[in-house]
Amino acid sequence: MIILEFKAYGKTSQYSAIDEAIRTVKFIRNSCIRLWMDNKGINNFDMSKYSKVLAHQFPFANELNSTARQAASERAWSSVVRFFDNCKKKVPGKKGFPKFQKHCRSVEYKQSGWKLSPDKKSITFSDKKGIGRLKLKGTWDLWRFDKKQIKRVRIVKRADGYYVQFCVSIEVNEQLEPSKLTIGLDVGLKEFYTDSNGNSEPNPRFYRKGEKRLKFHQRRVSRKKKGSANRKKAIDRLGRHHLKISRQREEHVKRLARCVIRSNDLVAYEDLRVKNLVKNHCLAKSINDAGWYQFRKWLEHFGKKFGRVTVAVNPAYTSQNCSECGEVVKKSLSTRTHVCECGCELDRDHNAAINILKRALGTVGHTGTWVLDPVNASGDLASTVLGSDQVQQAESLNEESPRL
Template sequence: MFILEYKLRGKESQFRAIDESIRTVQFVRNKCLRYWEDNKGVGQKDIYKHVTALRKEFSFVKDLNSTACQQACERTWTAILKFYTNCKNNIRGKKGYPKYSKRTRSVEFKKSGWKLNHDTKRITFSDGKNIGELKLIGSRDLYYFQEWQIQRVRIVRRADGYFVQLILKLDPRDITPQLETTKKCVAIDVGLKYFYSDSNGETVECPKYYRQSEKRLNKLNRRKSRKFVKGQKQSNNYQKARKKYAKGHLKASRQREEFAKEKALRLIQSNDLVAYEDLKVKNLVRNKKLAKSINDVAWSLLRKWIEYFGLKYGRLTIAVPPHHTTSDCPNCGKRVKKSLSTRTHVCDCGIPVLDRDYAASLNILKKATSGHGGSWSNEILDLNAWGDSTSILVGSNTCQGKLSH
């Protein structure tokens, strides 16, 4: 199971509708539990029938999407089953008698009641609770997976807002061919000088055509602008220039896509884990002065494909918070501030002078393998299985522990 989470943006009235849905879920769950308590020998089928009855009796239950009702009932049933199993196996101490819920925080839909719009990154809930269309906030775009791979959609209420979780199941056929375990992991840092540097001390250069096509595009764009006449129908020459420019764009973007794809595939094939920075925050810092377009586009493409191939081949990909990765010493952890022009990492702890990006990638690897939060949910990754950070030695690339999913 993979879970992708986005924050939801919407109107106050929509959030009230979510609250109302969650309340109904809780109502259904507790009603099912009561039904089981009150009637001896109730089985799963009886409880399902009871939900149908509830939908007839209460209009607000009927308003909730039927799969969400089912899901609420299934949860109760799972709790009951767990209790039965514990009793049967004679577990010592508490048997986990199912409890009435007081603080339900989520509502879960199966395959109906919602619709994703991939282009606008919005999700619409269409049952009688009138939640309507909500905007998804989050850096992952929705093209990594097909809609049929979404098994369930869950809305979760938290202290800081409402979130939606897309719960994806990958068909084993999608994950083939399975790759052999490599016992290696790598972290990459996207620098300015290189396309990226990795924690093995290797660097990948930006291909020359990145710059070339940029130049060419600028030229085409200028030519197009020269032919543009304000306030009247554009000439054939303008249309020609416009088409040329558009084609140039397409060509350049395909080249970039191919390059990123190739590099990403290689990283995924030769490592069990690929770590990188969750770069949003860093962008803000870096972009102030620097020619951002090339690096940003290149990076987001690379990340997209790393995550795509990671899913496809069942490898771990971890995005770590980018704070201090360039300043901290990968050996002793001391914070060594660097200006943008400082190309090396120097520390008095005895570590040899390192390239700045190399040092950063070592920090990223350390963060990813020591369990300090990746962007995947912990339900998927047991990060601790990778051992603590001391097992990662500067300059070495041996991962201890094993893959946990």
Template sequence: MLVFEFKAYGKSSQFTAVDEAIRTAQFVRNSCLRYWMDNQKVDKYDLNKYCAVLAGDFPFASELNSQARQASAERAWSAISRFYENCKKGIPGKKGYPQFQKDCRSVEYKSTGWKLAEDRKSIKFTDKKGIGKLKLKGTRDLHFYSFSQIKRVRLVKRASGVYVQFSIDVHRKEQTESSGNTIGLDVGLKEYYTDSNGVMVENPRFLRKGEKVLKRCQRRVSRKVKASKNRGKARQILGKRHLKISRKRKDHAIKLARCVVQSNDLIAYEDLRIKNMAKNHCLAKSINDASWYQFRIWLEYFGKVFGKVTVAVNPQYTSQECSSCGAIVKKTLSTRTHVCQCGCVMDRDFNAARNILSRGLGTVGHTGTFALNASNALGDESSTFAGEILHQQVMS
């Protein structure tokens, strides 16, 4: 499934109608959640039927396309099913009980309620919300795909405007030559990552670099009178600054992950729990700014696309264990050099990256020089999904 995004252009009245459609989708989602709370043994199909009841009781809900209402009900059921799964798995702490949505920013249409122009440069929404025809501008070309391949159309509101997303049903697969290289990655805050070859990639620190501008924009918002137009304009500028930083972070993760996957046949990385690590208040901002989870997601995605092996290993003692002799050398976070009694002296992160690669090779198995080809390096069979533990790794 590919998702293409285009900037939407139209009149102010059309964007007002988009806001109304998003509010209606939020209302349907929260109403379905309340219906589940008040009734026992409610399943996904009951929520879809309840959408018709809402349309009959509330005129503004009937103006939204019927399949868009069902998509909002599916969002409610997604939160409910995730809560059920967490309870079955016995996850410690909070299980993620479904919450009412307060700030919805998107509405999703299925196969009806919209009509794409023949030239693929505009889209018309045909429900009773009055959105009408919106012009599309983007770098992607929809001419390569038929109308039947477009399964979902989503209207997303951001600080920089309204965007239209197309979910296209297509299996992406690219063939690349086998390089015979293997690599282990140790992510960090000083360097973005250090690989098992000793190569270090600089940490961009996008949030830290843009923090001065963000603070100035935040002060301007605080000075304005609440609920005034000037405050709304200041909030818009602040939102655009945050959006720019998040886009930089995403672009960096995508390009770096693609480069790593194309250059190696096996990529081993740490199976980190970012949420637990961010509980350290001294390092939380830097950890979230590094966006290791996003980098991991794109590693696994490109592993499937290019047919490469991506494996997540247990990070326990990767920094303390000596990569030469296997002895445990205790270190604090401030100790950046690994010094072992066997005579091994190297950078702390380099030592950890070598241990990660060793564990990754031990997980998938290897004989002598590790070499893979496209037939036995299928990413969909070897990639560990985010949140899974090591012993659940499924290999061919």
């Protein structure tokens, strides 16, 4: 599956119709959550049937395409499934009990309710919401794909306008010549990452650089009267600046991940729990600004695309252990140089990157993303799911997201 995104252009009345469709999706999703809370044993089929009942009861819900109503009920069911999965896996802390959605920014259609123009430069939504024809602007060519390959179409509202996303059922695999190189990566706050060869990539700190301007726009929002048009304009300006920073961070990690994957046959990195790391309020802003989770996500994506091996190892003691003799050399975060009695003297991050690579080399010959337990290196390997604190079986199948 690949996602193609285009900027959508239309009239003010069309944008209002999209907003109304998004509000309807939020209403159906929250109503399905209420149905699940009030009735024991509700499943996804019951929620799908209930979306049809809502269409008969409320005229504004009937105006939305039937597949869009079904997609809204699927969103509700996905939140329920995620809650049950976290309970079964005994995830520490809150399990993510389904809540009523306050802000919704997208409406999703399946394979009906929309029609592409012959030149694939515009799309027409045919439900009774009145969205109509929207012009599309982007760099991807939709004419390369058959309409049957487009499984979902989503309209997304962002701070700088509206976008149309196409979920295309196609496998993108590229075969590269073996580079005969392996590398270990240690991410940090001083440098974005340091590899096992001693090379480092500077941390751009996009949020820190744009923080002054963000504070300016935030003050503008605070000074405006609540509910006024000027306050809404100020909020839009603030949102656009936040969106710019997030896009800068995303493109930066995507570029680095693609370069690293294409240049090496095996890439090892730390299996960090960013969700737990940001609980440190002294470093939370810097950790979120670095974008470690996004970097790992793109490493795994490009690893699968280009047929490279990506290995996530346990980060425990990678900074404390000596990469030469293996002895533990305790050091604080302020100590940036690793000095061991065996004569090894390296940069702290360089030493950690070598340890990460050494731990990962035990998985040579296995493809996919793996987590290696250094305590029981001879045991079975297991893959880990992004955003989860639990380890799953390595042989588990890939499942399509219910929201795409």
